[in-house]
Amino acid sequence: MAERPDPPYLRIAAALRRRIENGELAPGDRVPATRRLARESGVALATATKALAVLRQEGLIHATGRTGTVVAPRPARPGPRRTAAAPLPGAVPAADPGRDRLVRAAIALADAEGLAALSMRAVAGRLGVSAMAAYRHVQGKDELVALMTDTVLGELDHPRTPAPWRTRLEEGARALWRVHRAHPWLAQTGPLTRPQLLPRLLAYSEWMLAALDGRGLDAATVLDLNVLLYSHIQGLAVHAEREAHAAGQTGLTDEEWLDTQAPAMSALLGSGAYPTLARLLGEVGADGYDLRLDALFERGLRALLDDIARLVEEGAPPA
Known part of the structure; x- marks a missing residue:
């Protein structure tokens, strides 16, 4: 009885493993992205993803954030133990980067x-x-x-000239959103409950708080609203950072990843257990729902500012 051939994902993994072992792919070299691997091998994205997962489990490749997946360093061979040499008299210290x-x-x-x-x-x-x-x-x-x-x-570029309170809050929020989009890691630097006492962060808060001060709102409400505006920006920025990290690990964009989930999603929506979700996704059309973080930021900002306007109107003294 003839042996059954290995499944496609194992054959792809074996081919990449040979390229690593013979030095064609050296430590630090990028491994073909999932989409390219699927195209060159004539398989589905899910199959290519599974092949790379095998090599990750073997420790042959690893993800490096947004750079992508690379060949892992080879274990160092044991050798004679070396002791650090004493510095020579008059030796120049290592370069100082500043x-x-x-x-x-x-x-x-x-x-x-x-x-x-x-x-x-x-x-x-x-x-x-x-x-x-x-x-x-x-x-x-x-x-x-x-x-x-x-x-x-320091890249915050909102105007510092006097303006109506809503304009000031819009400009400040959009400026901070732009900085987060340029530097996604910024969303991971600290929780709201433990704010960093940094001069430029405090200067930003001062700008936002001053826009709300003197509008008939009590101090706690002003502070709460500043935190809500900041958390709206940071919350969406966290998801931008996670998407960038996921794209680097898998080699797939969000749309390409969703393509791999299509069969499972179709089965779930066809089960009848989620009628509202199935109807809404059907109503958005063949192109599907496009989750755009920039558009969500604007919609959320508008909703927050509308609510602040209501509070300001209610807190204003009678004419």
């Missing part, structure tokens, strides 16, 4: 690969200096992230 260059390099790394990829060693490597040279300027990753956050908040 604090600003260090922070800028960290921002570039986080923009490209996400905050999870950030480390003192990784940033130093980008600058071509030792990790100890980086530690001359910051005590560790937490302080570095705080400096990165304050630096990118």
